Amino acid sequence: MLLERMKSRRVDIPVWIGPDGKILSAPEIEVLVTALRSRHAGLQGRKVVLRCNSDFLTARALLTLDGFCAELLLIHPGTPESDCAAVESGFGPDGVLTDADFAGDDSPPVPHVKGAAVPETVTKWMIPTSGTTRTPRLIPHDSASLSRTVKSPAAGLPHHWGLMYGITRFAGLQVFLQSLLGGGVLLFPPSGASFPEKVRYLSECGCTALSATPTHWRKILMTPLSERLRLQQITVGGEIVDQPLLDLVKSRFPEARVVHIYASTETGVGFTVKDGLSGFPCSWLADGIENVRMKIHDGTLWLKIPGRTLSPTCGIVEVDEEGYINTGDLVLVDSDRVRFLGRMNGTINVGGNKVSPEEVEQVLLAHPAVLLASAHGARNPISGQIVVAEVALKPGHHTVATEIEKELRFFCRERLDLYKVPARVTLVDDLTVNESGKITRRPQWTG
Amino acid sequence: MREIILKEFMDVMSQANATLRTELSDEAVLLETGMDSLGFAILVAQLETKLGYDPFSLMDQPYYPVTFGDFVQIYERYRPDGNL
Numbered sequence: 001m002l003l004e005r006m007k008s009r010r011v012d013i014p015v016w017i018g019p020d021g022k023i024l025s026a027p028e029i030e031v032l033v034t035a036l037r038s039r040h041a042g043l044q045g046r047k048v049v050l051r052c053n054s055d056f057l058t059a060r061a062l063l064t065l066d067g068f069c070a071e072l073l074l075i076h077p078g079t080p081e082s083d084c085a086a087v088e089s090g091f092g093p094d095g096v097l098t099d100a101d102f103a104g105d106d107s108p109p110v111p112h113v114k115g116a117a118v119p120e121t122v123t124k125w126m127i128p129t130s131g132t133t134r135t136p137r138l139i140p141h142d143s144a145s146l147s148r149t150v151k152s153p154a155a156g157l158p159h160h161w162g163l164m165y166g167i168t169r170f171a172g173l174q175v176f177l178q179s180l181l182g183g184g185v186l187l188f189p190p191s192g193a194s195f196p197e198k199v200r201y202l203s204e205c206g207c208t209a210l211s212a213t214p215t216h217w218r219k220i221l222m223t224p225l226s227e228r229l230r231l232q233q234i235t236v237g238g239e240i241v242d243q244p245l246l247d248l249v250k251s252r253f254p255e256a257r258v259v260h261i262y263a264s265t266e267t268g269v270g271f272t273v274k275d276g277l278s279g280f281p282c283s284w285l286a287d288g289i290e291n292v293r294m295k296i297h298d299g300t301l302w303l304k305i306p307g308r309t310l311s312p313t314c315g316i317v318e319v320d321e322e323g324y325i326n327t328g329d330l331v332l333v334d335s336d337r338v339r340f341l342g343r344m345n346g347t348i349n350v351g352g353n354k355v356s357p358e359e360v361e362q363v364l365l366a367h368p369a370v371l372l373a374s375a376h377g378a379r380n381p382i383s384g385q386i387v388v389a390e391v392a393l394k395p396g397h398h399t400v401a402t403e404i405e406k407e408l409r410f411f412c413r414e415r416l417d418l419y420k421v422p423a424r425v426t427l428v429d430d431l432t433v434n435e436s437g438k439i440t441r442r443p444q445w446t447g
Numbered sequence: 448m449r450e451i452i453l454k455e456f457m458d459v460m461s462q463a464n465a466t467l468r469t470e471l472s473d474e475a476v477l478l479e480t481g482m483d484s485l486g487f488a489i490l491v492a493q494l495e496t497k498l499g500y501d502p503f504s505l506m507d508q509p510y511y512p513v514t515f516g517d518f519v520q521i522y523e524r525y526r527p528d529g530n531l
Contacts, residue, residue, distance in 0.1 A: 351484060381503030383488035418463055419485050423492035 001067035001120055001143050002180065003033055009183055013158050017205055018056045019190035029063065036064040036102060045121065046094035047071040051084070055167040056188045057102040059176060062167075064102070066123045066143050073126040073138065074168040076435055086135045087128055127170060129265045137316050139265045145307050146173055149269040149290070153183030159209035159233055160185045162202040164216055166435035170265040171238055175211050184209065196223050203228035211235035211261070213437035214245050218371055221252055222394060229253070237261040239438050240340045240358050243278040244366065250276065266317045267325050270294075270303050279331075279339040293324070300344055301327045330356065346441065348376065350419045351383035357441055360387055360422060363415050367408060369397035372431045375422060376441040389422040392431050401427050448526070449519050455497065456482070459490045473516030480515070500527055 009015065009026045016024045024032075037044070048069045052058040058074075065072050073091045075084055088096070123143065128136035161179040163186060165172035179186035187205045189198035202210070203225060210231055212220065217236060220226045234249055234256045241260045250258055260273040262280070271289045273280050285294055293304040302324040312319045318326035330341040342356030349355075357375040364373035372392040377385035391408060393399075405425045412421045432440045453471060460467060460482060468481040482490070495501040502525035512518040 351488065378492065379504065380488045380492060381501065382484055382491055386488050386492050388492070413462060418489075421462075423489045424496050 001122065002177075003030065003063050003067060004120065005181055006030070006063065009180075010153075013183065014185050015180065016056070016059060017160075017185060017187050019188050019201070021205075029060065032060060033064045036060065037068055040064070040095075040097070040101065043069050043095045043097075045070050047073070047092060049073045049075060049088055049091065049093040049096040050168075051075045051096060052099045052102065052168075053077045053191070054099050054103075055163060055172070055191060057099050058167045059186070059188075061097065061102045062176070065097075066125075067120045069123055070121060071124045071126065074128070076128060076166060076168045078435060079128070079136075083128075083135055087138060091126065091138070127168070127173075127265055139316060141268065143177070145268060147177040147181055148307060149174075149272070150178050150181045157208075158182075158184045160187055160205060160207050162187050162205075162207040162210045163189065164198070164210065164212045165437055169436045170263065170268075171211060171213075171261075171436060174261070174263070174269065195219055196225055199223045199225045199229070207231070209233035209235075211237070213238040213433075214241055215239060215372060215431075215433055215439050216437045217245060217249055221248060222371055226252075231256045234258045235261055237263060238436060240342065240362070241273075241278055242362055242365070246276055246278060264327060267303055267305055267327060268308055270305065270327070277337065279334070279337045282333060282336045282338055285333075285338065295324060296331055296333070296338075297324075297326075299330050299332075301329050301331045301338075301340075303327055348385050348387055350377075350380075350385055350387060353417075353419045355387055355420045357387075360389060360412070360416065360420055363412050364389060364391055364408060364422075364425075366415075367411050369393050369399075369404065370408070371395075372439065374431050374439045374441055378424070380423075383419075387420060387422045388424040388426070390426045390428045390431060392428055448523050451497065452494065452519055452522060455490055455493050459486050459493065462486075462489065471515050473514060473519070475515040476513060477515060477518060494522070498522070498526075500525065502526075 006026055007030065011026055014023045015026050015029055046069050048065055050058065050061055050065065050072060052061055073087065073093065125141045125143065125146065126138040127141060128138055161175050161184050163172060163175055165175065167173065167176055176186060178184065187202060187207055189201045193201065199220060207229060208231060214236060231253045232255060234253060236249065236258070237260060246258060258276060261269060262271050262273065263269040271280070271292050285296065288294065291306045295302050302320065304322065304324045309323055310317065310319045310325060312321060328344045330344055332339050332341055342358030346357050347354045348357060360375035361373040364370050370391050371394040373389060375387055375389040378388040380386040405427065408425045409421060434440045456471065463486050465481045465486065469475045469479055471480065491501060491503065502521045505525045512521055
């Protein structure tokens with residue numbers, strides 16, 4: 001399917017630029033994929049597991065296997081063996097493919113023999129969620145549903161999209177599909193590289209469009225080389241997108257169009273917010289947006305998405321009788337705006353009082369010295385849990401550790417109810433960010 | 448040890464804008480001091496940061512101190528060796 005859709009691209013614009021600068025055009029990719037399909041002919045119409053570590057090789061694997069095999073399970077690089085075994089056994093694969101199965105000489109040695117056309121299949125894609133405390137759930141998609149919100153080629157110069165997410169992640173797949181089907185170029189930064197090295201690569205390859213989480217954006221904005229980026233399209237998503245972040249991004253990249261994409265692996269793309277304000281307009285609750293209907297129930301946001309019909313008994317996510325999916329995001333109506341408060345299941349319980357880690361993090365992030373913040377619940381013998389936080393400071397703000405920690409706690413006390421104030425703020429050099437670009441909070445103890 | 452705990456106790460009281468209702472002698476009943484349960488939770492967390500251990504999590508049987516003296520004693524009893 002994707003291969004067919006790729007064929008309608010302009011042939012003079014590259015499709016992919018690899019980590020080492022290697023350029024691949026649409027006709028070259030077509031030859032490559034055709035050769036790969038003959039190499040893996042036995043897997044046509046079958047169930048395949050893809051376990052690639054290289055995003056660049058995964059890209060060609062996706063084009064090879066979509067429309068070719070019946071079902072495709074994408075394993076995120078770095079998934080622990082036990083989780084791999086668990087999801088694979090449930091899936092029941094006919095074959096497992098790795099980097100080696102897609103590597104090798106990019107110009108196939110055998111001449112391309114035109115055989116019978118491959119009958120196109122609608123391949124079912126199974127994407128694991130990034131579960132932190134349990135085996136990942138497999139979320140079904142197909143290339144059509146995944147590219148539902150892809151924008152057609154824009155007039156003018158095509159975008160050079162930077163891949164900051166792991167390509168197998170939902171957000172990474174969106175960038176992959178948007179660049180492929182939207183007539184743009186996809187830039188693959190070297191995977192083991194440091195953050196500044198990735199930013200350098202992107203600026204050297206002429207990146208004009210970048211999609212990343214708020215955490216990534218904060219780090220990008222603190223990287224000196226980011227001044228060389230000439231971005232025209234900025235997408236933010238995956239974590240709460242707060243107003244200070246939107247303002248910061250817009251002031252640093254004044255020519256860029258800034259879009260907040262609200263999406264998840266379970267729901268797919270929900271909607272996009274382009275007005276530069278955090279949250280989304282209240283009116284969308286009544287009128288819907290982009291053919292998506294939404295409602296608030298029990299404090300969380302539920303979405304009904306065209307083409308995304310999951311049954312109430314699917315066991316993957318909570319779905320009601322009308323087909324609305326529970327996003328698990330807590331929201332609050334604040335005059336004419338709906339604001340995001342945090343994840344439903346991340347709540348910290350301090351002696352019966354509920355605290356959202358995101359709320360605490362937003363306050364910490366408001367302090368001028370703070371670059372990144374992560375709040376979670378620590379076990380406490382009196383209250384069950386108590387809020388603690390880790391903070392990474394902006395460059396140039398490193399000061400005596402105990403002083404800044406006290407100062408941050410005081411800062412929080414001025415803005416939050418006492419039970420929400422972190423009882424401990426630890427300074428760290430950097431915060432762990434997972435392959436989806438989101439801060440990984442430590443697992444919650446629940447009493 | 449008593450001095451450390453006293454200092455942290457007063458610090459938490461000021462965070463909560465609470466006033467000390469009784470003198471903090473060994474016999475002072477904790478629940479009558481003006482410190483509420485959230486305050487105690489914060490105190491235990493702060494002492495863990497300062498001392499490096501939480502005696503309540505080291506106990507086999509949960510034991511809740513009644514007086515200030517009891518509280519200090521718990522910290523002394525469960526103090527890991529060479530730690531102060």
